[in-house]
Amino acid sequence: MEKVIVDCSTGEQTVLPLTAEEIAELEAAAVAAAEAQAAEQAAAQAKADAKASAEAKLAALGLTADEIAALN
Amino acid sequence: MANTYTLIASNTLSTTAASVTFSSIPSTYTDLVLRMSARNDRAVTNGTLNLTINNLSTSIYSWTFLQGNGSAASSNRNSATTFLSDIPLVGSSATSNTFSSIEIYLPSYLASQNKPVGIFGVNETNATAIEMKANAGLIQSTAAIDRIDISNTSTFQFVSGSSFFLYGIKNS
Numbered sequence: 001m002e003k004v005i006v007d008c009s010t011g012e013q014t015v016l017p018l019t020a021e022e023i024a025e026l027e028a029a030a031v032a033a034a035e036a037q038a039a040e041q042a043a044a045q046a047k048a049d050a051k052a053s054a055e056a057k058l059a060a061l062g063l064t065a066d067e068i069a070a071l072n
Numbered sequence: 073m074a075n076t077y078t079l080i081a082s083n084t085l086s087t088t089a090a091s092v093t094f095s096s097i098p099s100t101y102t103d104l105v106l107r108m109s110a111r112n113d114r115a116v117t118n119g120t121l122n123l124t125i126n127n128l129s130t131s132i133y134s135w136t137f138l139q140g141n142g143s144a145a146s147s148n149r150n151s152a153t154t155f156l157s158d159i160p161l162v163g164s165s166a167t168s169n170t171f172s173s174i175e176i177y178l179p180s181y182l183a184s185q186n187k188p189v190g191i192f193g194v195n196e197t198n199a200t201a202i203e204m205k206a207n208a209g210l211i212q213s214t215a216a217i218d219r220i221d222i223s224n225t226s227t228f229q230f231v232s233g234s235s236f237f238l239y240g241i242k243n244s
Contacts, residue, residue, distance in 0.1 A: 013083060
């Protein structure tokens with residue numbers, strides 16, 4: 001695997017092989033990004049679930065849909 | 073209002089590459105624009121490429137995106153990540169020889185303030201379920217931008233023919 005570097009001050013273009021460390025960093029970054037995205041999606045889902053639960057409880061207390069919507 | 077639009081540097085790949093770097097970016101412009109026509113070898117139709125500045129891979133990148141493919145639309149936000157992502161990139165499952173068209177706008181890249189990033193990209197394939205994506209990013213770094221790295225997720229690679237153009241814009 002190679003990387004391309006374009007030096008904007010000279011226009012020189014260099015092609016270099018990726019080091020083992022760089023490949024490992026790429027793989028680790030991909031894993032970390034996937035984990036972070038999953039965590040954010042889980043947090044968003046938990047928030048949506050809590051909102052739905054709260055609205056259901058308010059409805060059980062007798063609030064109308066319009067009244068619940070007015071609280072948002 | 074910008075009244076110049078100058079090509080700083082470009083590269084069209086003649087073989088595969090894991091990343092493309094623009095280094096020693098001159099500090100003589102007001103804004104930067106990076107335009108790309110790219111595709112990688114990942115076995116998906118709609119993938120993503122990643123961007124970092126100044127060789128920084130700490131948790132300073134965040135973005136909100138909107139995406140749609142004609143049958144579904146969604147939005148999401150990611151924060152405190154080590155690169156800016158969710159930038160559209162077609163993979164090897166897309167129709168052969170189709171590429172993504174992407175523009176990345178970096179206003180006030182020399183200013184001593186956090187750096188906003190505007191991104192718009194569309195994928196291309198001669199089939200259904202292709203997507204477009206708009207992305208509002210923020211890079212929490214006050215340093216002037218003198219380097220941009222465009223890379224793939226994991227060890228996937230840009231294919232030959234992918235092209236990258238960096239422009240400088242002046243406001244006077």
